[in-house]
Amino acid sequence: MRVLLTGAAGFIGSQIADLLVDEGHDLVALDALLPQAHGGELPEWSRRHDPVVGDVRDARLLDRLLGGVDAVCHQAAMVGHGLDPSDAPDYVSHNDYATVVLLAAMHRVGVSRLVLASSMVVYGEGRYDCATHGTVRPAVRSVADLAAGRYEPTCPDCAGTLASALVSEDALLEPRSTYA
Ligand SMILES: NC(=O)c1ccc[n+]([C@@H]2O[C@H](COP(=O)([O-])OP(=O)(O)OC[C@H]3O[C@@H](n4cnc5c(N)ncnc54)[C@H](O)[C@@H]3O)[C@@H](O)[C@H]2O)c1
Ligand SMILES: [Zn+2]
Structure with missing residues (x-):
């Protein structure tokens, strides 16, 4: 199966990337390498899976990456509780808006299988x-x-x-x- 994995450089996404590759799937890895998550350092795993460095909010990029994809595993998000309300727009943009850009792109391209991470x-x-x-x-x-x-x-x-x-x-x- 060809799988688009968003947030592929993250804590959870990097484990999923390893599993997908180990099980013989065709991985399309996407991650914006947010400085909040990575502190400017390219994580070690990225050198193994060679991710596309880009943003889920980029609809044109998604159209390109979704070609031939069977399923999407959406792990990209801005996590943690933030410092104060001033970072609310970033949470909404990376978590809510990015997800609807992804859903719209999946609809355009005709991909209907989605795994979406939530949180307790x-x-x-x-x-x-x-x-x-x-x-x-x-x-x-x-x-x-x-x-x-x-x-x-x-x-x-x-x-x-x-x-x-x-x-x-x-x-x-x-x-x-x-x-x-
Ligand atoms: N870690 C946990 O314990 C936990 C618990 C419950 C739920 N979750 C959920 O699992 C998912 C993954 O969490 P995580 O712990 O791996 O977080 P993480 O911060 O380690 O990874 C998220 C990744 O998404 C990337 N990203 C963020 N916005 C992006 C965008 N717009 N475009 C492309 N990439 C973007 C970041 O660069 C980062 O690599 C999230 O939805 C989170 O809410 C995590
Ligand atoms: Zn009562």
Whole structure:
């Protein structure tokens, strides 16, 4: 299978690149080598896979790279929680806008198979159950609770104790940062 791998120089993408090549797939590796992720150093693996250095937001580049591709594995993103709201435009541009440029290019070229990386941060606090109210979005911690060293979130409906539970893929979405 011919696979376009975005974010191929990243922490996760570089592992996927190795696996794809080891399993005999035809790899098209793309990465913008963001300075936030790489500090100017070309990662060691890049010399093994010879990636195209370019940006997912570049529709013309995508049209060229998608020729003959069977599937896309989209791992390019700006990760971490950022310093302050001033970097929100970069998060939205690299994560949301780049993804829709990619989806539009896949549609143009007729590629329909996509693996898209998400993150557990979309679930916010995770899953919490109240004995009375079932699965709830935990209330924001009060300053008084934090000052008293009470860090466990409480039920937004009855302020009662919550039990944490395993997070499944259909857990409530509760993004709490620009990245999330
Ligand atoms: N590392 C984790 O623990 C973790 C956990 C949950 C989810 N994820 C998700 O997995 C994906 C990969 O994360 P990672 O940890 O490998 O991050 P990373 O920063 O190591 O790699 C991301 C790569 O994408 C590249 N990139 C960013 N914007 C680009 C653009 N516009 N065009 C081309 N390349 C671009 C960067 O240069 C970088 O090499 C992300 O979607 C992230 O949200 C990672
Ligand atoms: Zn309750």
